[in-house]
Amino acid sequence: MYTPSAERYQQMTYRRCGRSGVKLPILSLGLWHNFGDKTPFETQQAMLRTAFDHGIVHFDLANNYGPPYGEAERNFGKHMDADWRPHRDELFLSTKAGYDMWDGPYGDHGSRKYLIASIDQSLKRMHVDYVDVFYHHRPDPETPIEETMGALDQIVRSGKALYAGISNYGPEDTRRAVRELNRLGTPCLIHQPRYSMLDRHIENGLTEELRQSGTGCIVFQPLAGGLLTGKYLDGIPEDSRMARDNRFLKPDSLTEETLGKLRKLKKTADARGQKLHHLALQWVLRDEVVTSALIGASRPEQILDNLAILSAPPLTEEELREIDEALA
Numbered sequence: 001m002y003t004p005s006a007e008r009y010q011q012m013t014y015r016r017c018g019r020s021g022v023k024l025p026i027l028s029l030g031l032w033h034n035f036g037d038k039t040p041f042e043t044q045q046a047m048l049r050t051a052f053d054h055g056i057v058h059f060d061l062a063n064n065y066g067p068p069y070g071e072a073e074r075n076f077g078k079h080m081d082a083d084w085r086p087h088r089d090e091l092f093l094s095t096k097a098g099y100d101m102w103d104g105p106y107g108d109h110g111s112r113k114y115l116i117a118s119i120d121q122s123l124k125r126m127h128v129d130y131v132d133v134f135y136h137h138r139p140d141p142e143t144p145i146e147e148t149m150g151a152l153d154q155i156v157r158s159g160k161a162l163y164a165g166i167s168n169y170g171p172e173d174t175r176r177a178v179r180e181l182n183r184l185g186t187p188c189l190i191h192q193p194r195y196s197m198l199d200r201h202i203e204n205g206l207t208e209e210l211r212q213s214g215t216g217c218i219v220f221q222p223l224a225g226g227l228l229t230g231k232y233l234d235g236i237p238e239d240s241r242m243a244r245d246n247r248f249l250k251p252d253s254l255t256e257e258t259l260g261k262l263r264k265l266k267k268t269a270d271a272r273g274q275k276l277h278h279l280a281l282q283w284v285l286r287d288e289v290v291t292s293a294l295i296g297a298s299r300p301e302q303i304l305d306n307l308a309i310l311s312a313p314p315l316t317e318e319e320l321r322e323i324d325e326a327l328a
């Protein structure tokens with residue numbers, strides 16, 4: 001039986017999620033990679049336990065995480081049975097629907113039909129009665145936003161999720177979604193966009209939109225899938241994502257331009273006496289409009305290692321300028 005560390009809440013920093021009652025750890029754990037059929041159950045279990053033992057109480061899933069699709073949720077259901085049922089109220093769980101999940105016209109995009117069928121499937125796979133957040137995973141220009149947000153509202157009202165969220169929405173779609181959810185009486189708790197030193201697109205309007213509407217923000221891929229760890233500076237290590245499973249992190253992303261940026265950033269990290277990936281995590285969290293950085297991991301040691309940011313000195317104005325120059 002798993003007994004969590006008694007010190008699990010002593011080190012972690014928790015930030016308020018927008019203008020809601022919810023606080024999230026500044027590091028959260030995503031189950032996109034390494035919770036499918038290729039990672040041993042014991043490795044998955046060690047990652048979840050290591051996270052929770054250090055105050056990372058938020059685990060993020062989606063219907064199609066695996067591979068195969070659904071497998072991360074199915075595995076999470078096994079972990080729920082093995083470890084987490086007694087601690088359910090200490091956990092903050094999310095899942096999503098919006099990308100392709102099953103064949104035919106009702107297994108993709110943003111219809112009420114898809115979202116409600118999908119949350120029902122997710123709850124069964126995860127062995128839980130409810131999730132804390134249910135996200136629409138990406139905007140669907142062909143479905144009226146009123147229908148998609150109406151489905152999120154219904155999912156919350158039926159108790160299958162406690163809060164509604166959106167992911168990958170641009171500033172204008174976010175404004176419309178937040179307005180519609182407010183009108184329905186189910187405020188948008190949180191937005192989940194991609195954000196890292198190598199992808200700053202949310203700075204062009206989205207962060208201001210979230211600040212003004214009081215919506216929380218959890219940023220995914222803060223390490224650009226591992227690029228920002230610096231592990232690819234001298235080639236592709238055998239035990240890395242790019243070598244193991246490069247469906248989403250392709251060797252051709254290692255351009256001279258990107259490697260040049262990484263080398264400059266590493267100099268700033270070295271001068272601070274820290275690792276490049278710690279600098280990268282601190283950087284996405286430098287503005288409190290970002291509630292949490294949603295990391296992935298392939299082994300428990302990486303989660304432990306990333307906790308170093310909790311005791312690192314804040315970034316100075318000069319360091320921030322240096323980073324901007326490196327990324328220009």
Ligand SMILES: NC(=O)c1ccc[n+]([C@@H]2O[C@H](COP(=O)([O-])OP(=O)(O)OC[C@H]3O[C@@H](n4cnc5c(N)ncnc54)[C@H](OP(=O)(O)O)[C@@H]3O)[C@@H](O)[C@H]2O)c1
Nearest residue numbers: 030031032220221222223224225226240241295296298302
């Ligand atoms: N909403 C969306 O559309 C969307 C899309 C993508 C992801 N997400 C969410 O974001 C989560 C994170 O995505 P991600 O895994 O791509 O994020 P990431 O944190 O940018 O990359 C994680 C990878 O970085 C490496 N890493 C992490 N910590 C390390 C350390 N201390 N030392 C060395 N390497 C380290 C590991 O790579 P190795 O495997 O090489 O060891 C790990 O698998 C997902 O699980 C999912 O929940 C959401």
